[in-house]
Amino acid sequence: MLRAGLYIMWCSARNRMRRRIQRLREPRYLTGAAAGVAYLYFAIFSRARSRRPAGSAGRGGVGATPTTLLSLLGPSAPALASLLLLLVAAASWIFPIGSGLLNFSRAEKQFLFPAPVSRRWLVAYRLLRAQLAVLISASVLALFYRGGGAGGQLRSALGIWMFLMTCHLYFAGVTLARRRPSVAGTASRWIGRIPFLFTIGAMGSVAAAVGRMVAARPVTDFRDAWDTLGGIAQTGLPQVFLWPFTAVLQPFLAATSAAWIQALPAAALVLLAAAAWVLRTGDVLDTGLDSAPELQPARGAARRPLQYRSRPSAWVLGSAGRAETAFVWKGAMQTFRVVDWRLMLRGTGIVVWLVVASLAVNRARGFSEILGVLAVFAMGFTVAMGPQILRADLRQDLEHLELLKTWPVRAASVVRGELIWPTMVVTIVAWACGIVALTFSAAVFNSTGRPWRMAVGTAAMILTPALVLAQYTIHNAAALMFPAWIHLGAGRARGVDAIGQRLILLGGTWLTLVVLLLPGTIVGGAIALALYRLAGPWVCLPGALCCAAIIGIELVVATEALGPLYERLDVTSVERAE
Structure with missing residues (x-):
């Protein structure tokens, strides 16, 4: 079986490389490959020439090692890194975090699933196939850390590989363990629950230690909270529970060969424990690998057919109205069918509990500051990268262009309708982060008066829909103007050429966004300067409203201009995913 798996991997890699080389004849792939190679060269290889002398490498900068970089954050940084891994591990049981190890291709489903092999072998095959991609990723990341020369790079690459593989294995095991066991028996059920119970125990021990620490003395500021969490992670029962997470990080953080060798066995x-858990779980649980629709006829008629039930919808689409409403309804129904409301309620409950607990405990001001800083960064990340991540617009629906073309709807209405729903989703998430940031603004910006905090925060929330909608308009304009450059669907293209194409599109998007925001920024800034003496800090609100209104007018004109592009778009010009 091992030889068969290696043969499949070799043939797949050879054919994939041959295909990538052949498509470099097309200008878009050649341009993307050139941009990707240039990015890798300037980001990684050109920095090697500017390496400083060995005596100055320990002070950070180009020659800094991971240990040196973490030491700049204080002695508690490694322990806090393991605590962060614990939080991610706990979140994976609440929110689905895919690892990619169980993503079988259509060809693998067709040829491997009916083969006389066990499910454990299928999981082992996926683990084996993931090694090359993880090794390449680890090698590229290790090039950024040049402390210790070639030996340091090799140690970093192997440490990153072990860390990434452990994460992939853990998330794959969580995916398997969340499913119902297909083999009856108490032992089989408990095998999948061992990491879950361990994670619950670790979270409970850390929470209890934090409660005791806050009751003993107040946590005054961000630095105090940082050191408190680091001290908790390095003492008592939390240190025992955090040992696996610390052990995974140690080879990557080792500064010398002796420290690396000492950390390697743990x-x-x-x-190995994570791999054994995944293989054992994949053998005793119904992983859903044999539920591919293509294989159902071959499995025989003994399986009971799926029963579909119609459920009442809270939003019934009317028989008349604006065409944009139909697209908003489509996006909402699609989201509600995909998103598990139980996960949303869990996440909302956790956030509300953290906010209420931090506000109720006056002695935990430092933790309130941490939550406020995280909320500010989360809002900025959502506004800047949300349109890149949530692609529920024309970048996804162009796969069904032949169906969209049959609808008797104005082209501009189609474009606007595709933009509204994802803009609403990203805006709601950003507003939620903004509300949390405003709640803890006194702890984060304690030197700024309350009027300024409230005015600036409210102005940022006013501008959020305009900024998000502007980015979605630019992305969809690129999809209509250059459909071959846009990867359709929810997945992501891989390869150096795909990296280059994304960099080119990202640069064009941000440049266009700056030009689009310039008129509104000038007018809003002028109004704010004119009314500052009268309104004080609250002058931010009319300035933000004027800026958002001007951006909205520009976007309406832009969507009308995109209508003819949609009309002229041919079905054959849209390239489907491979």
Whole structure:
């Protein structure tokens, strides 16, 4: 079986490389490959020439090692890194975090699933196939850390590989363990629950230690909270529970060969334990690998057919109205069918509990500051990268262009309708982060008066829909003008050429966004300067409203201009995913 798996991997890699080389004849792939190679050269290889002398490498900068970089954050940074891994591990049981190890291709479903092999072998095959991609990723990341020369790069690459593989294995095991066991028996059920119970125990021990620490003395500021969490992670029962997470990080953080060799056995033990758990779980649980629709007829008629039930919808689409409403309804129904409301309620409950607990405990001001800083960064990330991540617009629906073309709807209405729903989703998420940031603004910006905090925060929330809608308009304009450059669907293209194409599109998007925001910024800034003496800090509100209104007018004109592009777009010009 091992030889068969290696043969499949070799043939797949050879054919994939041959295909990528052949498509470099097309200008878009050649341009993307050139941009990707240039990015890798200037980001990684050109920095090697500017390496400083060995005596100055320990002070950060180009020659800094991971340990040196973490030491700049204080002695508690490594322990806090393991605590962060614990939070991610706990979140994976609440929110689905895919690892990609169980993503079988259509060809693998067609040829491997009916083969006389066990499900454990299928999981092992996916683990084996993931090694090359993880090794390449680890090698590229290790090039950024040049402390210790070639030996340091090799140690970093192997440490990153062990860390990434452990994460992939853990998330794959969580995916398997969340499903119902297909083999009856108490032992089989408990095998999948062991990491879950361990994670619950670790979270409980850390929470209890934090409660005792806050009751003993107040946590005054961000630095105090940082050191408090670091001290908790390095003492008592939390240190015992955090040992696997610390062990996985140690090879990557090792500054010398001796420290790396000393940390290697513990990290290897955690990696092997995760692999054994995944293989065992994949053998005793119904992983859903045999539920591919293409294989249902071959499985026989003994399986009971799926029963579909119609459920009442809270929003019934009317028989008349604006065409944009139909697209908003489509996006909402699609989202509600995909998103599990139980996960949303869990996440909302956790956030509300953290906010209420931080506000109720006056002695935990430092933790309030941490939550406020995280909320500010989360809002900025959502506004800047949300349109890149949530692609529920023409970048997804152009796969069904032949169907969209049959609808008797104005082209501009189609474009606007595709933009509204994802803009609403990203805006709601950003507003939620903004509300949390405003709640803890006194702890984060304690030197700024309350009127300024409220005025600036409210102005930022007013501008959020305009900024998000502007980015979606630019992305969809690129999809209509250059459909071959846009990867359709929810997945992501891979390869150096795909990296270059994304960089080119990202640069064009941000440049266009700056030009689009310039008129509104000038007018809003002029109004704010004119009314500052009368309104004080609250002058931010009329300035933000004027800026958002001007951006909205520009976007309406832009969507009308995109209508003819949609009309002229041919079905054959849209390239489907491979």
